[in-house]
Amino acid sequence: MKNLNIGLVGYGFMGRTHANAFRSVSNFFDLPYRPILNTVCARNADRANAFAAQWGFNKAETDWRRLIENPEIDLIDIASPNDTHAEIAIAAAQAGKMVMCEKPLGRNATESEAMVKAVEAAGVPNMVWYNYRRVPAVTLAKHLIDEGRLGRIFHYRAKFLQDWTISTDLPQGGEGLWRLDVNVAGSGVTGDLLAHTIDTAMWLNGGIQEVSAVTETFIKSRKHTLTGQVEPVGIDDASLFLARFNNGSLATFEATRYARGHKALYTFEINGENASIFWDLHDLHRLQYFDHRDEGQVRGWRSLHITDRDHPYMSHWWVPGLQIGYEHTFIHQVADFLEGVGSGKASSPSFRDGLATDHVTDAVLESASSRKWITVKQ
Amino acid sequence: MKNLNIGLVGYGFMGRTHANAFRSVSNFFDLPYRPILNTVCARNADRANAFAAQWGFNKAETDWRRLIENPEIDLIDIASPNDTHAEIAIAAAQAGKMVMCEKPLGRNATESEAMVKAVEAAGVPNMVWYNYRRVPAVTLAKHLIDEGRLGRIFHYRAKFLQDWTISTDLPQGGEGLWRLDVNVAGSGVTGDLLAHTIDTAMWLNGGIQEVSAVTETFIKSRKHTLTGQVEPVGIDDASLFLARFNNGSLATFEATRYARGHKALYTFEINGENASIFWDLHDLHRLQYFDHRDEGQVRGWRSLHITDRDHPYMSHWWVPGLQIGYEHTFIHQVADFLEGVGSGKASSPSFRDGLATDHVTDAVLESASSRKWITVKQ
Amino acid sequence: MKNLNIGLVGYGFMGRTHANAFRSVSNFFDLPYRPILNTVCARNADRANAFAAQWGFNKAETDWRRLIENPEIDLIDIASPNDTHAEIAIAAAQAGKMVMCEKPLGRNATESEAMVKAVEAAGVPNMVWYNYRRVPAVTLAKHLIDEGRLGRIFHYRAKFLQDWTISTDLPQGGEGLWRLDVNVAGSGVTGDLLAHTIDTAMWLNGGIQEVSAVTETFIKSRKHTLTGQVEPVGIDDASLFLARFNNGSLATFEATRYARGHKALYTFEINGENASIFWDLHDLHRLQYFDHRDEGQVRGWRSLHITDRDHPYMSHWWVPGLQIGYEHTFIHQVADFLEGVGSGKASSPSFRDGLATDHVTDAVLESASSRKWITVKQ
Amino acid sequence: MKNLNIGLVGYGFMGRTHANAFRSVSNFFDLPYRPILNTVCARNADRANAFAAQWGFNKAETDWRRLIENPEIDLIDIASPNDTHAEIAIAAAQAGKMVMCEKPLGRNATESEAMVKAVEAAGVPNMVWYNYRRVPAVTLAKHLIDEGRLGRIFHYRAKFLQDWTISTDLPQGGEGLWRLDVNVAGSGVTGDLLAHTIDTAMWLNGGIQEVSAVTETFIKSRKHTLTGQVEPVGIDDASLFLARFNNGSLATFEATRYARGHKALYTFEINGENASIFWDLHDLHRLQYFDHRDEGQVRGWRSLHITDRDHPYMSHWWVPGLQIGYEHTFIHQVADFLEGVGSGKASSPSFRDGLATDHVTDAVLESASSRKWITVKQ
16 A cells, blocks of 8 residues: 555635545555645645644645645645636646546636646546545445436436525625635536536436526625625526436426525435436435336335445445445545556546536526527537 | 115214215225215214214214114114213114224223124124224235235334323313223223224234233323312323234334324334334325345335325225325225125124224233233233 | 205316315315205216216216206316316306316416406306315415515425326327327326416415426327327426526426326425425425524424314314325315305405416426527416 | 543454544544554454554554553553453553443443442543434433423333344354354343443433333344354343333333344434424434424424534534534544543543443343343432
């Protein structure tokens, strides 16, 4: 097992999930590489130092360029706000570093295309943190679909519902609130929550052909933390679209931060000729599965309790019946990434996969503004 | 199709469910007999007349003996308080009438034995209204067990939880409250709710060998409606017991009217070597079924939605997906009873089945008072 | 209490639910009128006679014009296929009869407008059988919304999922299958399932401003029962749309008969600034309610078990904890209609309300064909 | 923050959960002490070394006495089989080490009493790993009860259901299977699963006065891994009891490894005059709460999603809506223990609390063998 030195950029919510994943993965998985928490980078030196101490990084930096220049560091992991992704990722790739990048890849497909070009030109391993693929229940859904159990697919429906921005008192921008600042985030829920639903959907059900979308900004202006002024809100608070997949199935997608009562209710359902699957992030350790080929009298939705040793990833954890949580998806993603680096077989979602999602979110935003059906760039 | 004239005694909650069953059954089932609402009997003439008008009985009486003397009447249905069951049933049987009796059969096994003797001596069709056997989901559970799908049985657990008597202001006795008067009811929840759980359990899992029980009266005295005095409460508010069935399985049973938050939460679960079943009256149109022989990765509890045409009784109702409710169990019971009368093959639960339940409830009360394990009379 | 003579046209699934409602309502509700099952009409004399015998109609007819000519009959109830609604309703209104009509009102808004004109010109009481408004849980949702508990509404989402037409072997047209014949039905799921979701939505959340829709016919040709030939399928198998309500809230609607695992899964959710509501036809006796104003630590979705005496309609039924089923919604509708006739205050949904739904379904079909956002005629 | 050197005995399932807790706690909690993984001890040197490498212990030992002799080590953590608990704990206490011990404390109350005596005589911080108290939902239940929200308590019911020993092919004893060997384990499910339910119950609802129990060994003999012979099974496969708490409430408890379909279904419910609470380990991030004082029409069981910042422990983890899992309970326990060490205020469950549970399990086993109600030693 070789050491693999990590340079982490960002120390917020995502910085913590990534740091935890790199720090824990070797306790649970036997891998060709052991991640070493080499350096964490944040603009504010005090925060960077505190984060380094809390998580056991060897050192802290305030300029991400120093990480890229550091020959010790093998992998640059980007967990900073969206407006920094492209520049850092491209520089890291050009320096020959492996690159992992928090989602969405860029603020739009134009940025993402440049990032894809950079990592592919450099030939470096790369990955986007669409972590929900690694919920064991979601991975199992993928297996069941790939085995052909569902038959012809008729319908897909996904939603990602939150309610944390309903208050008019919430400011935009600044620490912890950059997701409300369109210049930093690129868009609102479209690039944030909706992007997650799209990544999973295309992984499970293939490419999306065309979309008809509507977006809304319910609170039109908010105080901006950085300027102290009340300013127009540039992000979308809600984003909904109809879609037709390449395989002919029809879909509804919805993301919002205005669904009172839901903190992070990401759900998807897929209906095939023979079987259907439903999953829900609020009970992420379960998968609902209906198989029409079951004997009639005892046919019903099965609540699969995804804690058994033959379920994806679960043999690495505890004993059957005992659930894991949210952060484990990041640990799984690191495990798969390192396996891929070891075997030379890239693991997904790659930057190219991340770009495909950005093509859809761009089409969604264009449809919402033009009020037309938009064909997605494939 | 021949007419079958009904004489109903009682006009309360159970009088309504029985009247509705007799009145509706021919709309949904093709049967050898069509029930005719001949006469309803209640002590109070005004109420009897009002009930007759509401439900379309040909006439009303205030003395149940007049029903038994009436040669037109084929079947006496007893829906009056528990202390009247034995006398009416015995007289009806001796007069050669068919007899249906609300549960529990008698206030104790001694009364019930006399009732069994009477109907068996007279050779008249007889039935006790343990209606929950005819919830389609419960009937399906019976079928699945009879097909041997569960294998060796290890565990049975049942509970029937209500919360309607928690208030100390509730009086005992009188209109609608005779269930709190031990002289009328015979016991508290033991003969009321617990008896239901026992009837179902023995139907599904065979005889009970021995029990260890505890009962409690949480509110020790209440105003008695009839006397106007505060009097000691003679009924049990809660009744719990451990049991060993004849087949070696172990069980817990619990009934109470002091489980805040539950109106009529009757649930049972049975665990076999190969499969398990769970049912819940609050969602009576569902049956939970787990089959260990399912393929490992997709093994899970199945939520059977009991609304399909191949589910028991459901081809008589609407279309798949549309649920029926509580009162339908009574309609099914009448349908089965009339089928049995037509075919000459008695349908259960007979008075003898009702007696078997009373042997268990008697053992429960004896165990609670002696603090010993009691062997149930078989 | 006066008698009110019913002439029922149609003897299928809906004929049964209506007959049952008229026959049972007086047992449970004290009303100014008692429905009398005067005449049932069906094209086939044998079926008409059998239906009359089963349900206790005084007589049967094979031509609906005879019902309208019959001065005894007070109310014409239309439960026959969609292509007959307009002609019968208009004739009945012109003859001065009260008219109740199964939904959708017409096959399209043009037919419906003529029907509205007829009943309003005649001044006769009229109603469309959008029965789901009378599920007690749905009625409670209406009350909670009308009390202002939700605050500003942000989102509405509804779906109605079935799976009964997935098989390619299923023919179109003929007995029990006219819903697959576009000439008879007018449309597929749009006028069938989707119309239900629209009626409820506009009742709860007001008018719909504009829609963007997509429809699909997954099975393109089926054998036609009447011709014996394989013919193109004219109906839509699935119909999905985005909507903006007049109050500014955004919505997704979906109806399909290709959602494997769902028999009649009609659900809706409404998210307001302060509270949210969710309901599901597969567990129709429950309402999910979230109130953000609840104390933080114990704030959560409440599963309201709609069986208490203070819940809409439930004081007429059994005791708390015991659920009712599907057919009760029709009984409630008759009760409200008769109350309205007695008081002279029309109860909804009137024919005019039914027309409003048809304006939306027409807009949905137009949007699906034009691939444009369509403004709904108000 | 001072370092606190850990000596861990045991490397099995519990060794892993403890090691993970000590290793991770400082990443999420700011504490007066930082645990250092000093030494792990296991009888087999290879396994000990492998475990040390996997988890980052400084070194490995094969004799636990070496840990106790090591002056560097501050805390001895016992995660080895039950038959080793007493000897190690007593020696550790006598050497002045802090002691944490996996549950049950001893194989019986006699062993446990000696352990309590040792830690109390030495005055060393001590704790038993009844980890389920630290599920945030369970901790919240404790807070709600302590605030008096439930009022007078009428009922408590708990069960812990598994199905992993149903196969007759499963041997007893040896690696991973010592829980089936009565000499090592002390008892079967009584000291294993049932002990968990008792610890929680007494924490939430106070002491247990008396019990009536029944146990069963369904598979009477199994091959013993160590001897290679088929030998009688000495443990109980199932253990059920009725109880009366000191506060007058009645209870049922059940633990079994023969409940097909359940991997680790630990549930408890408590019914008070004003409110009720239900919890379920299979969905450990939820708490069901019913408050009778809620307004009638919208009164119902609330599904509390225990992921908000104002829920116990949750401000240390991710963002609202994102669940944690099983192993976090151990992290919380270490955090509380270290807080207690820092503040000098012992945190529970102490060895004395563990002894109280053993008094109940001893009474359960005595009741099952004597078939009598047994008063629990307080």
